[in-house]
Amino acid sequence: MNQLLEFIKDNIQITYILILSIFVGVEVIKSIPAVLHTPLMSGANALSGVVIVGAILVMLHSDPNDFIALTLGFLAVVLGILNVVGGFAVTHRMLQMFKKKK
Amino acid sequence: MNQLLEFIKDNIQITYILILSIFVGVEVIKSIPAVLHTPLMSGANALSGVVIVGAILVMLHSDPNDFIALTLGFLAVVLGILNVVGGFAVTHRMLQMFKKKK
Amino acid sequence: MKIGILKETRKGEKRVSLSPIIAKQFISKGFEVFIEEDAGLNSSYKNSDFKNIGAAIEKRGVVFKESDILLKINPFDEDDLKLVNKGQVLISQLYHKSNTKLIEAIASKNATAFSLDAMPRISRAQDMDVLSSQNNLAGYKAVILGAYEMTKIFPLMMTAAGTITPSKVLVYGVGVAGLQAIATAKRLGAVVEATDIRSETKEQTESLGAKFISVKNEGEESQGGYAKEASDGYAERQKAAVNKSLFQADLVVTTANIPGRKAPILITEDQVLQMKNGAVIIDLAAAQGGNCEVSKLNKTVIKNGVKVIGTTIAPESVSTNASELFAKNIFNFIIHLTKDGVFQWDLEEEITDETLIVKDGIIRKK
Amino acid sequence: MKIGILKETRKGEKRVSLSPIIAKQFISKGFEVFIEEDAGLNSSYKNSDFKNIGAAIEKRGVVFKESDILLKINPFDEDDLKLVNKGQVLISQLYHKSNTKLIEAIASKNATAFSLDAMPRISRAQDMDVLSSQNNLAGYKAVILGAYEMTKIFPLMMTAAGTITPSKVLVYGVGVAGLQAIATAKRLGAVVEATDIRSETKEQTESLGAKFISVKNEGEESQGGYAKEASDGYAERQKAAVNKSLFQADLVVTTANIPGRKAPILITEDQVLQMKNGAVIIDLAAAQGGNCEVSKLNKTVIKNGVKVIGTTIAPESVSTNASELFAKNIFNFIIHLTKDGVFQWDLEEEITDETLIVKDGIIRKK
Amino acid sequence: MSVLLSVIYLIATVTFVLGLNKLGHPETAKKGNLIAAFGMGLAIIGTVFIHDLEVPTIIYVLIGAAIAIGSIIGWLIAVKVEMTKMPELVSLFNGFGGASATLIGLVEFSKNVDNTMQATTIVSGIIIGGITFSGSLIAWGKLNGSLKSVIKLPQHNVINNLFFIAVIALAIFMISTGVYNPILLYGLLIGGLVYGILFVLPIGGADMPVVISLLNSLTGIAAAITGILYNNMVMLVGGILVGSAGIILTIAMCKAMNRTLTSVIFGSFTASKDISGTNKTLGSIKNATASDTAIMMNYASNVVIVPGYGLAVAQAQHVIHELEEILTGKGVNVKYAIHPVAGRMPGHMNVLLAESNVDYSILVEMEDINPHFNNTDVVLVVGANDVVNPAAHNDASSPIYGMPILDVENAKHIVVNKRSMNAGYAGIENELFYNSKTSMLFGDAKAALTELVGELKNM
Amino acid sequence: MSVLLSVIYLIATVTFVLGLNKLGHPETAKKGNLIAAFGMGLAIIGTVFIHDLEVPTIIYVLIGAAIAIGSIIGWLIAVKVEMTKMPELVSLFNGFGGASATLIGLVEFSKNVDNTMQATTIVSGIIIGGITFSGSLIAWGKLNGSLKSVIKLPQHNVINNLFFIAVIALAIFMISTGVYNPILLYGLLIGGLVYGILFVLPIGGADMPVVISLLNSLTGIAAAITGILYNNMVMLVGGILVGSAGIILTIAMCKAMNRTLTSVIFGSFTASKDISGTNKTLGSIKNATASDTAIMMNYASNVVIVPGYGLAVAQAQHVIHELEEILTGKGVNVKYAIHPVAGRMPGHMNVLLAESNVDYSILVEMEDINPHFNNTDVVLVVGANDVVNPAAHNDASSPIYGMPILDVENAKHIVVNKRSMNAGYAGIENELFYNSKTSMLFGDAKAALTELVGELKNM
Numbered sequence A, B: 001m002n003q004l005l006e007f008i009k010d011n012i013q014i015t016y017i018l019i020l021s022i023f024v025g026v027e028v029i030k031s032i033p034a035v036l037h038t039p040l041m042s043g044a045n046a047l048s049g050v051v052i053v054g055a056i057l058v059m060l061h062s063d064p065n066d067f068i069a070l071t072l073g074f075l076a077v078v079l080g081i082l083n084v085v086g087g088f089a090v091t092h093r094m095l096q097m098f099k100k101k102k
Numbered sequence C, D: 001m002k003i004g005i006l007k008e009t010r011k012g013e014k015r016v017s018l019s020p021i022i023a024k025q026f027i028s029k030g031f032e033v034f035i036e037e038d039a040g041l042n043s044s045y046k047n048s049d050f051k052n053i054g055a056a057i058e059k060r061g062v063v064f065k066e067s068d069i070l071l072k073i074n075p076f077d078e079d080d081l082k083l084v085n086k087g088q089v090l091i092s093q094l095y096h097k098s099n100t101k102l103i104e105a106i107a108s109k110n111a112t113a114f115s116l117d118a119m120p121r122i123s124r125a126q127d128m129d130v131l132s133s134q135n136n137l138a139g140y141k142a143v144i145l146g147a148y149e150m151t152k153i154f155p156l157m158m159t160a161a162g163t164i165t166p167s168k169v170l171v172y173g174v175g176v177a178g179l180q181a182i183a184t185a186k187r188l189g190a191v192v193e194a195t196d197i198r199s200e201t202k203e204q205t206e207s208l209g210a211k212f213i214s215v216k217n218e219g220e221e222s223q224g225g226y227a228k229e230a231s232d233g234y235a236e237r238q239k240a241a242v243n244k245s246l247f248q249a250d251l252v253v254t255t256a257n258i259p260g261r262k263a264p265i266l267i268t269e270d271q272v273l274q275m276k277n278g279a280v281i282i283d284l285a286a287a288q289g290g291n292c293e294v295s296k297l298n299k300t301v302i303k304n305g306v307k308v309i310g311t312t313i314a315p316e317s318v319s320t321n322a323s324e325l326f327a328k329n330i331f332n333f334i335i336h337l338t339k340d341g342v343f344q345w346d347l348e349e350e351i352t353d354e355t356l357i358v359k360d361g362i363i364r365k366k
Numbered sequence E, F: 001m002s003v004l005l006s007v008i009y010l011i012a013t014v015t016f017v018l019g020l021n022k023l024g025h026p027e028t029a030k031k032g033n034l035i036a037a038f039g040m041g042l043a044i045i046g047t048v049f050i051h052d053l054e055v056p057t058i059i060y061v062l063i064g065a066a067i068a069i070g071s072i073i074g075w076l077i078a079v080k081v082e083m084t085k086m087p088e089l090v091s092l093f094n095g096f097g098g099a100s101a102t103l104i105g106l107v108e109f110s111k112n113v114d115n116t117m118q119a120t121t122i123v124s125g126i127i128i129g130g131i132t133f134s135g136s137l138i139a140w141g142k143l144n145g146s147l148k149s150v151i152k153l154p155q156h157n158v159i160n161n162l163f164f165i166a167v168i169a170l171a172i173f174m175i176s177t178g179v180y181n182p183i184l185l186y187g188l189l190i191g192g193l194v195y196g197i198l199f200v201l202p203i204g205g206a207d208m209p210v211v212i213s214l215l216n217s218l219t220g221i222a223a224a225i226t227g228i229l230y231n232n233m234v235m236l237v238g239g240i241l242v243g244s245a246g247i248i249l250t251i252a253m254c255k256a257m258n259r260t261l262t263s264v265i266f267g268s269f270t271a272s273k274d275i276s277g278t279n280k281t282l283g284s285i286k287n288a289t290a291s292d293t294a295i296m297m298n299y300a301s302n303v304v305i306v307p308g309y310g311l312a313v314a315q316a317q318h319v320i321h322e323l324e325e326i327l328t329g330k331g332v333n334v335k336y337a338i339h340p341v342a343g344r345m346p347g348h349m350n351v352l353l354a355e356s357n358v359d360y361s362i363l364v365e366m367e368d369i370n371p372h373f374n375n376t377d378v379v380l381v382v383g384a385n386d387v388v389n390p391a392a393h394n395d396a397s398s399p400i401y402g403m404p405i406l407d408v409e410n411a412k413h414i415v416v417n418k419r420s421m422n423a424g425y426a427g428i429e430n431e432l433f434y435n436s437k438t439s440m441l442f443g444d445a446k447a448a449l450t451e452l453v454g455e456l457k458n459m
C-alpha cells in the first residue's frame, strides 16, 4: 500500500493521466447500439496494436549484433503491425455494411 | 508557435492531462435533458469554486505582516467558499424538484 | 312553473322532447312536469320511467290545460293549436320563416312561442342548439342506413376467398351531419372523400382522416361561417372536381343546406345515370328539396341500379339518444330563459331575442 | 368443360354462385361458362357484365341441357332436379345429413354431387370453404343490422347537449361470424363483450380489443376445434356469468352452432324479459333453431320492448361481396378437383373424399 | 506535496468527474451534487492542513474565519432565496469565484513573477477573473430586475471587439517586455472588468442563462490557470472540467432555445424570434422544451390531458395514447378532460381517441374533471384553445362569454402545445398562455408529442 | 524526446479518442476508424524516424521489412476473409498484439531491469501478453470450428483460480526478492500462456465474442504497461483507452445477450438459457436484439412487414404503424404483406391495421407481394408463424401442405418477432426460424416493437 502511495506521489501526473484515460474510455463507449459492438471491438483491437511503438523502440535500441533481441524485436514488430493493419482493415470492411443503399 | 511547442514538450504530461480533462468534460455532459441544464450549470459553478484552493494557498504562504496580501487572500477565500458552499447548496435545492411525489 | 310534454303526432316520428333524466333535473329545479301518456314509448321510455322520477302522466287534454310551457319537437299543428290557451308558452322547432300561417295562428291565440331552430349559432348557445345535436345523430345514422342498404361491406378484407375492396364513400356538405357521417364511415373502414363550399372544411375533413375534394371557390360563396347559395360557375366546377369520385362511389351522403333556402341540387339525374350499379345515395337534405335531383322525401327511388333514399328520419331512428340530447338542449334553454322558475324576458339578450318569435300574441320575427 | 350457373330460386336470396371476374378466370382456364338469364341481377351484376367477359347468357333450360357442371348456392330443389341429366355434376351446399331425400333424388338421376358445406376445415381447404367466407360477412352485417334497428348509437360521444354513453354489445359464439361481429361493433365504438364454449376463443376475442366472459369449462365441451353440445351444468354456469352483461346490453348477436346439430338455446324467454327496454337481439343461428328461445327465422319478434330478429339473411344482404367470395371458393374448388379441364376423381384425397356425396348415382356419404 | 495530499486531490478530482456525470441524469443528479461537494470539502480541508509550511496560528485563524464567514453567508443565501431567484444566485456566486481568481492573481503578481510562464498565467487569470466577475454581476442585475433595459452603444459589437483586442495587446506587451508594472496590471484588471460589463450589457434577459453558463465556463478556466501557477492538479483538472463541460452545456442550452451561440452573443441586435410571445396587455409567454415537459410529467402524480381540434388536425391521436401509456406505466395517474365542444363536431375527441384505443374510463367530462384540477400537477393542453380560454369566465365582451370551460388554470403547471400564438375557432386571444404557471410547447402536435414521448422513454 | 515526436504522439492520442467516439455511432463509425488508423500511422512513422539515437542502417532495414511483411499479410488476410469469419480474425489479430507485448517484455527483461518498478511492468506485461496470446488463439480455434468441443476439467473453476494465484505468487516472489532469473521468467511466461488456455477452453462458442472483447481489453492493458516502461504517452493513454473501453464494451455485450460477465466466465458450467434455440434436425437459431434489427432496417431500401395473429394478441397495431412511419421517414420503402388467413378471422389484419390508420395502399396481398421478396432487404415477421412456414411447400406430410404462403425466405434478411419457439395455430415446427438468413427477435410484439422504434429514433 505504501509503495502504491509512493508511486502515486512520484508519478502523480501519470496517475492523473491514467485515471482520466479510464474515464475517457468509459464515457466514450457507454450507450452504443448493439450492432456496433463487433466493429467497435475490432476497432479497439486495432488500437491495442499501439504496442507496435514499443516493438519499434526495442529494435531501435538493439545492438545490431544482439541477435536474439533483434529476432524477438523483429517478430514483435511483425505481430504488432499485423494487429494494427489487419485490425483497421477488418473494421473497415465490417463498417461497409452500414453504407446506405440507394 | 515555437514557444507553445516548447511548453508542450516541457509539460507533456500536463498537456495530456489538459486534453484528457477536456475530453472528459465534453463526454460527461453530452446529451443531457434540457431540464437539467440549470442544475448542471449550477453544479458546475460550484465546482469552479475550486479556485478556493489557490486562495487558501495564498494565505498559507503569506507573511503574517503582509497586510495587503492577507486582506486580499482573506477576501479571496471568503468569495471562493461562498461560491462553493452557495453553489452546492443552491444546486441541491434545485434538485429537490426531482423528487418523486407520492 | 309547469312544463307539459306532448306526444309527437307526426308520422314516423319516434322522439319525445323530454327524457326521464332531464325531467328529473327539471323537477329538482322546482318545475312541475306533465307527460302526455305514452309520449316516450318509441324512445324506449315507459310511462313508469317518468312516473318513478316524480313526473305526472296525464291525458292529452290535461297536459294542455295544466301547463305553463308546452314542449314539442315538431311544429305545433292545427289540432294542437285548438287546445292552446292564452298566455301559454310554446317551445318547438317552428321554422317560422316558412310557416307564416302557423305563426299567425299562435299569435291569434295570444300565446307566446319560442322557435328552437332560430337559435343563434354563437358559442354560448351551443348547448341549446337542437340543430347541431340532431344533425350529429343524423350523420351517424345516414351511414348506418347506407351500410344496411348496400350489397357490399365497408372495410377492406383480404381473405382466403379473395380480397374485398373497401367501399368508397362520398360526402357532400361538411357541416355537423357531414362530419359525423365522415367519421362513422371512416370507422367502418371505408375510403371517404368529402366536399363543401366552405374552404375551412378542408382541414376539418382531414382532421377525421378523410380526403377533401377542393373546388375552386371564388370567395363569394361563404358568409359568417354559413354557406350562401352557390353560383352556377361553382356548381359546374364542383361537378368537374367530384364526378370521378361520384361515379366510383358505393355510398353517397348528401347534407348540403343553405339556411332559410331550398337545398342546392348537387347531383343531377344525369350524374346518377353514370354512377355504379348498386350504389346508394342517402339524401339528408330531402326535406329541404334534396341535394339529389331524383330523391323524394321518405322514399327510396331506384334509378339505373342506384338506390336514392331521401330522408330526414335519421335522428328519429335513433330516438333514444335523439330525445336525450333534445331534452338536454331544452333544459339548458329553459334554464337560460328563466330565473327562480320565472321567465326573465330579457329581450336585449341575443338568444332570447332571436328565438322569441311570438310574445303574447305579437309577432316579433318574420 | 361447361359450367352452368343457375339463378337462385330461394325467396330473399340475392346472391349468385359466380361473379364476372371469376367467370373470366374460368374462361381463361379453358372452361365454358353458361349463365342463366338475370342470375346476377340482385348482386348488381348485369347480364352484359357476364357477356362482356365471354360468358353465354342462356335461358334456364339451355343451361341445364348444356352444362357438365351445375352450380348453385342453395340446395337443388325439386324443380331443378327435374331438369338434371345423367352424369351431370352438381355443386352446391347440400346439407346432406339433414337432406336425405334430396340426396336420394340426385342419386336416382345417376348424377354426381359435391356438397360445399362438407368441406373439411383443414388449412389447405380454407380458400374453398364457403361457410367461412359467408359467415364472415354475416358477422359484419349482423352488427350493421343491429345498429340500424337500435334507437341508440354505438359510440361514446361527449357533446354540448350531454354525453351519449357507448352501446354495449354482447356476442355469443366466437367463431368466424362472431369474431367479425366483434370487430365491427368495436370499430363503431361500442363496448363489446363475448363468450364462447371453446376456451381458445378468449385470446382471439382479446386480440380484437373486446372483453371475454369466461365460463368455467370442464373440458368436455370442445373437440378438435369445434364445439360439442354443452352440458346442462355448463349452460347454467354460462347464464350466471353472462346475465349481468346481457341485462345491460343494447345489442346481442348470437352465432353459436354445433356442426350437424340444432343450435343451443343460450338466451331463454325468461332472460329476454329481464333485458333492457329497446335492446336488440340478432340471432344468426335462427336457421338452426336459434340461440334465443323466442327468435323466429326471418321474423322480428318484439318481447318486453326487446326486438329479437331471427336471421340468416345477413350474407344475402351483402350479395355483391358474398357472391364474389362464394365464386372464388367455387373456382378454387373446381380447379382443385380438375386437371386440364377433366375431373381427377382422386378419392383418396381428403377434400374430394369428404365433399363428394354422390358419385354417378351411388351415395358415398350419409 | 505530501503523498496524502496528492491522493486527496486525486480523489477530489475523481469525485468531480463522477459528480458531473451523475448530474446529467435526473435520477442520480442529487447524488452527483453531494459526491462533488464531498470531494471539494476534502480538497479544502486537505489544502488547509496538509503541508510542510510553518504557518503562524493567526493565519489559520484568518483562514478559518474566512471559511466560516463565507460558508455561513453562502449557505444562508442559498437556503433562503426563493425558488424563482435561483438562476440569478448562480450568477452571483459565479461572479464571486471569478473575483477570487482575480484576487489570487493580484497577490501572486506582487510576489512570484519570475518567468514568462508565470506572468502569462497570472495575467490571464486576472483578466478572465475580472471578466467573469463584472459580467456575472451584470447578469445578476439583469435577472433580478434591477438592470432592466438592454443597453447598447451604437456599433456595440465593433466597440466590444476593439476593446477586447486592446486589452489582449496590452497583456502581451507586458508579458513579452517583462515590464511587470503594477499600474499596467491594474489597467488590465480594469480592462477585464469593463469588458465583462460591455459583453453582457447588450444581451437580452431571455438569453441570460446562456451567458451565465458561458461565464461559468470562464471561471473554470480561470481556476485551471491558477492551478497551473501552483502546479496544483485538482485546480487544473477541476477547472478544465468545468471549462469544457461549461462550453458544451452553453451550446446545448442555445440549441434547446433554438438559437446559436453567436446569435446570443452578437445577434442581440437583430430581430427577435418568429413566435412572438409578448403582448402589450397580457405580458409575455414562457417557452418549454419537450424535455422540460417530460421531466415535469415524469415527476407528477396527476396529469390531465386536454385534447382539442389541433390534435385532430395533426392526427396525433396515436401518439397521445402512447404518451398516456408511458406515463401510466411510470405510475402517473392520467386522465383526458373532454370538453363538450372540443373539435369541430360533437364527439370529435371521442372518435379520435377511440381510434387509438384510449380506454373509455379515463375520458372525463368537463363537469366531472373541473373540481379535479386543483389536485392536478400538470395539465397538457394539446391543440385546444377556446375550450380553455378563461375569457369565458372573465370577459363579458368576449364572444365565448358564458360558455363553460375547462378550468385548467387551477392546476399546478399548464403546458400548452400548439403551433403558434394563433387564435382558435372563436378568433380571440387566450390569456391562459400568459399565465405564470403556463409554458408553451410550440410545434405541430404530432411532432411535439413524439419528441415528448422520446424524452420520457429515456428517463 | 523531441518536441515534434511529443506533438505527434499527442495528436495520435487525440485521434484515438475521437476515433473511438465516432466508432460508437453508425453514421460516423467508418470515419472514426479511419481517423484512428491515421493517428496510428503517424505514431508509427514518428517512432521510426524521430529520435536522436545512432541507428545502423541494417536495423532500419529490418524494421522496414518487418513492417512491410506484417502490413501485407495483415491486409491480405483482412481483405480476403469471408464476412462471416471476421470475428475469429479479430481474435487472431488480438492474439498477435498480445504476443508482441510479451516479446517486448522478454527483450527488455534481458536488458533493463534496474528497479522494482521496471521489473513489475515487464513481468506483468509478459504475463498479460501471454494470457491474451494463448487465450485469443483458443478463441480463434473455437470460432473457426477447429476446436469444437467445450473442454472442461473436473472442478475447472477451482483449478483455474489456483493456477492463476500460483502464477501471481511466483511473479511477486521474483519481483520482491529482486532475483531476476530468466528461468523463473520463462516459467511465468508459460504460466501466462497456460492460464490463457485454461481460461478460454471451457467457455461456450456463443459466448466467444464476449471473451474476445475481454482479451482485447487485456491487450490494451499490456500495451499501456509497456508504455509505462518507456514512459511513452501514446502507448500509455492508447492502451488504457482500449483497456477501459474494452471492459465497458464487454459488459455491454453481456447485457445485450442477457448474461452477466461472471456467468459467461464462470457460469459456463450451469444450465443453458430458457428459450432453447436448437433442434436436432433443424439446427440452431440466431438471436437478434432490437438494435441489430434497427440497424438492419435503417440501412435497408425495401422492408416488408408480415403481420400475424401475434400482432393482434399483443395489440401492437399502433406501434407497428409508428415503425412503418419512421422507416418511411428515413426513405425506406415499407409494405405490409397480408396473408389471406393471417390471424383468426378473415380480414383480421385489415381490421387491425385500419385501426392504426395504416394506408390501404401499402397493404399488399400475398400473390402480389410474393414476387417482390427477392428484392426485399429485410422482412419483419411479427407474430406470424404458419403463414410463413415453408413446410407448406416442402413437406407433403404437414397439415398445411398445399396452403399458399408468403415466400419470405427469398428476402435478404428475415427477422421474426415472437415470444418463444412455440408453434402457431397448426401446431407445427417452422424451419424458417432455423434458416441462416433468419434472426429471432424474442419478446411480446408490443414491447419488442416499441424497443425497435426507440432504437430507430436514436439513429
Ligand SMILES: NC(=O)c1ccc[n+]([C@@H]2O[C@H](COP(=O)([O-])OP(=O)(O)OC[C@H]3O[C@@H](n4cnc5c(N)ncnc54)[C@H](OP(=O)(O)O)[C@@H]3O)[C@@H](O)[C@H]2O)c1
Residues within 6 Å of the ligand: C123, C126, E307, E308, E309, E310, E311, E313, E314, E340, E341, E342, E343, E344, E345, E346, E347, E348, E382, E383, E384, E385, E386, E387, E388, E417, E418, E419, E420, E421, E422, E423, E424, E425, E426, E443, E444, E445, E446
Ligand atoms: N365540437 C363542436 O361541435 C364544434 C362545432 C363547431 C365549432 N366548435 C368550436 O370549435 C372550438 C373548439 O375548441 P378547441 O379548443 O378544440 O379548438 P380551437 O379553439 O379551435 O383551437 C385549436 C388550436 O389548435 C391549434 N392547432 C391547430 N393545428 C394544430 C397542430 N397541427 N398541432 C398543434 N396545434 C394545432 C391552433 O393553434 P395554432 O394554429 O397556433 O397551432 C388552435 O389555436 C370552440 O370554439 C367551439 O365552439 C365546436
Ligand SMILES: NC(=O)c1ccc[n+]([C@@H]2O[C@H](COP(=O)([O-])OP(=O)(O)OC[C@H]3O[C@@H](n4cnc5c(N)ncnc54)[C@H](OP(=O)(O)O)[C@@H]3O)[C@@H](O)[C@H]2O)c1
Residues within 6 Å of the ligand: D123, D126, F307, F308, F309, F310, F311, F313, F314, F340, F341, F342, F343, F344, F345, F346, F347, F348, F382, F383, F384, F385, F386, F387, F388, F417, F418, F419, F420, F421, F422, F423, F424, F425, F426, F443, F444, F445, F446
Ligand atoms: N384468418 C382466418 O380466417 C383463420 C381462421 C382460423 C384459423 N386460421 C389459422 O391461423 C393461422 C394464422 O397464421 P398466423 O401466422 O397469423 O398465426 P399463427 O401461425 O397462429 O402464429 C402466431 C404466432 O404469434 C406468436 N405470438 C402470439 N402472441 C404473441 C405476442 N403477444 N407477441 C409476439 N408474438 C406472439 C406465437 O408465437 P409465440 O407463442 O412464440 O409468441 C405464434 O407462433 C393459420 O394457421 C390459419 O390457418 C386462420
Ligand SMILES: NC(=O)c1ccc[n+]([C@@H]2O[C@H](COP(=O)([O-])OP(=O)(O)OC[C@H]3O[C@@H](n4cnc5c(N)ncnc54)[C@H](O)[C@@H]3O)[C@@H](O)[C@H]2O)c1
Residues within 6 Å of the ligand: C121, C122, C123, C124, C125, C126, C129, C131, C132, C135, C172, C173, C174, C175, C176, C177, C178, C195, C196, C197, C198, C201, C225, C226, C227, C228, C230, C255, C256, C257, C258, C259, C264, C266, E344
Ligand atoms: N359555434 C357554434 O355554436 C356552432 C354550432 C353548430 C354549428 N356550427 C357551425 O356551423 C356550420 C354549419 O353547420 P350545419 O351543419 O348546420 O350547416 P348546414 O346544415 O346549413 O349545411 C351543411 C353543409 O353544407 C354545405 N353546403 C352548402 N351549399 C353547398 C354546396 N353548394 N356545395 C357543397 N356544400 C354546400 C355548407 O357549407 C355546410 O357545411 C359548421 O361549420 C358548424 O361547425 C357552429
Ligand SMILES: NC(=O)c1ccc[n+]([C@@H]2O[C@H](COP(=O)([O-])OP(=O)(O)OC[C@H]3O[C@@H](n4cnc5c(N)ncnc54)[C@H](O)[C@@H]3O)[C@@H](O)[C@H]2O)c1
Residues within 6 Å of the ligand: D120, D121, D122, D123, D124, D125, D126, D129, D131, D132, D135, D172, D173, D174, D175, D176, D177, D178, D195, D196, D197, D198, D201, D225, D226, D227, D228, D230, D255, D256, D257, D258, D259, D264, D266, F344
Ligand atoms: N383452419 C381452417 O381451415 C378453418 C376454417 C374455418 C373456420 N375454422 C375454425 O373453426 C372454428 C369454428 O368456426 P365456425 O364459426 O364455423 O363455428 P360454428 O359456426 O360452428 O360455431 C360458432 C361458435 O359457437 C360456439 N358455441 C357452440 N356452442 C356454444 C355454447 N353452448 N355456448 C357458447 N358458444 C358456443 C362455437 O364454439 C363456435 O365458436 C373457429 O375456431 C374457426 O377459426 C378453421
